[in-house]
Amino acid sequence: MLAKRIIPCLDIKNDEVVKGVNFEGLRSAGDPVKLARRYDDELADELMFLDITASSEKRKTILRLVEKISENIFIPFSVGGGVSEIEDIRNLLNSGADKVSINTAAVLNPGLIDDAAKKFGSSTIVIAIDAKKIGNEYIVFTHGGRINAGINAVNWAKEAYNRGAGEILLTSMDKDGTKSGYEINLTSMVVQSVKIPVIASGGAKDAQDIEEVFVKADVSAALAASIFHYENSGIVPIKKYLKSKGINVRL
Secondary structure, three states: OOOEEEEEEEEEEOOEEEEEEOOEEEEEEEOHHHHHHHHHHOOOOOEEEEEOOOOOOOOOOOHHHHHHHHOOOOOOEEEEOOOOOHHHHHHHHHOOOOEEEEOHHHHHOOHHHHHHHHHHOHHHEEEEEEEEEEOOEEEEEEOOOOEEEEEEHHHHHHHHHHHOOOEEEEEEOOOOOOOOOOOHHHHHHHHHHOOOOEEEEOOOOOHHHHHHHHHHHOOOEEEEOHHHHOOOOOHHHHHHHHHHOOOOEOO
């Protein structure tokens, strides 16, 4: 059985790490390179870097910052934001990323997933899905959560998987930054609909929330930001707690 992963996330805006609630009210959370080093030291399994305004500002991810972080860590490094074509993926991989996360561009041009998976291998391609509950349905949003794409999130996850995505990063916009626990219902549906790893994102407050999403939704990884950035909890204590509950994690 593969070990469950704990992944801190660096949401980047104007060269600094930020965090908000429901994708709004962003506030500073620190220096990205310092935080990256800290998470590397604290036994994070991976690090996620998301340039959250790149797509809405119609620009590319900040490569120099990606390079600087990659030079300072030894754990797997996933990067997303502003990826719209094959050349963007190549540039990020050449700058030190191990995986590339695609959100808006994949929705606008689903064929990009096929092309990217063929060119770089499925294991390199992460499809990020930002979803919000509208009525009884979970809907995909693009451009950093600003635009309703009108697509069912579970159906989109299936399509991304069928097109060659190697992993799904699923963020509940309703739960983001609320510290009220992960969106178990949506996450479970996505996990059951694909045969690739799913990373749960949005809502973690403590080790119990992470335990719950591993047990109830059977995700491969739990991503969190606030609880790590503001030092509400360290990664090692969370892993020790999970281990005590019989969950297989790397320590």
